[in-house]
Amino acid sequence: MSRIHAVAGGDVILPCFLKPTMNAASHTVEWLRPDLKPKEAHCYRDHRDSEEDQNPSYKGRTSLFKEELKNGNVSLKLTGVTLSDAGNYTCFIPTMSRTQRPVVQLLVDQKSHSSLPRQPPRASPRSLPVLSIEGTNGSGLVLRCESEGWYPEPELEWFDNNGAILPATGPTETKTDTKGFYTVRRNVTIQQTDNNWFTCRVQQQNITRTKHIRIPDDVFPKPCQSYWTAGLCLAVGAAVGAVVGAAVATPMGYVVGNRRTKRQCVTGETVDPENLSVPLKGNSSGELN
Incomplete structure (x- = not known):
């Protein structure tokens, strides 16, 4: 169970991410308050929000991040928080295993932020991931994803075109600057695929930054005969x-x-080894220039 603090009158995000990552856009997503009747705080069904069985106290105050459903982010945004919103919320996907029901405990403070965890003195925009080729590994390429300006420490994952998580070549590297913000970095070795599309995602409870890239076939090392x-x-x-x-x-x-x-x-007669560590420059579609 995770614990989230909110202040009465403000907004709050109740985090929930599907693991393994899957596209939730076509699934039913329910957020439940078991102690209420009706117990449904929010329902997403048939590609839209449904108020049919929603508890009246939540009407017009809840929403999902529709653009992030494809990345498995089914977090709930609750606006105009009231003291009565405090309680346990269950994130439930009926089509998934019934044992996977993450519970989020919402604690609501009346006026001050005194109970909130200490935050850095100034907010910083989280940077989009920067992708680069670090070298070769056998018949594959070593890709690096790096993003900075995060607090608290985010999660970083690499995915193939099918949404499967790619294993890292080592642990995620993290460092903090003088203001306490995190920079995260992770390398993966990729092999040539049918389309060579790869994705790096950096996320926190309610913020996600994603970068897609397509590697041309002729960039991969060629077998030497x-x-x-x-x-x-x-x-x-x-x-x-x-x-x-x-x-x-x-x-x-x-x-x-x-x-x-x-x-x-x-x-492979296409990549100068001296340039392998230069960051990839992608166009709007994510393809290499």
Whole structure:
């Protein structure tokens, strides 16, 4: 159970995120107050809000973040908070397992914020994630997502085009500045897919920042086939070692050819290794320029 503080007369967000992440836009979402009759504080059904069974005390004061339903964010916004709103709220998706019923306890203070957790002295806009290519890992690319200006510490996740969470290559890196705001960073290794769309999402209880990117096919490392050819040439050169000049020239040719081939294998003939850490620049559709 999570605990949320609010002040009478203000607004509050009751957080609820589906795990694993799934698109909730086509599902029924219910927020319930079990101690009330009717117990429904809010209902989203058939792609719209429904007031049919809603408790009259909540009419016109509740809403979901419709644009975030596709990301599994089913948090409830409650406006004009009253003292009677205090209580336990259950986030319920009927089509999901009945064991997954997150409960949020809302505590309402009459006048002051004295019971609220200490916040940084000044608010800061949370930055959109910045995506960059950090290098290669076998046949894959290492992508980095970084976002700054958060408080409290947010969650950062990478997703593929199907909404599946991508495993990180290590723990999420976090640091704080002198004002107490967090910067978060996470790397993942991606493999080439049918469309090469990937998404980074940074979120708190009621704030989400998302960045999408498509990686062109020719940016991925290509399989290197030239080492076998170079090895064969070396063997043939050794077989005719009776000619000293040829025996010397062949290994030299191999070394040069091998070095050239190695560069092509690592870079795929499309990415300069010196530029792999430069942030990706995307257009409005998220594709690379």
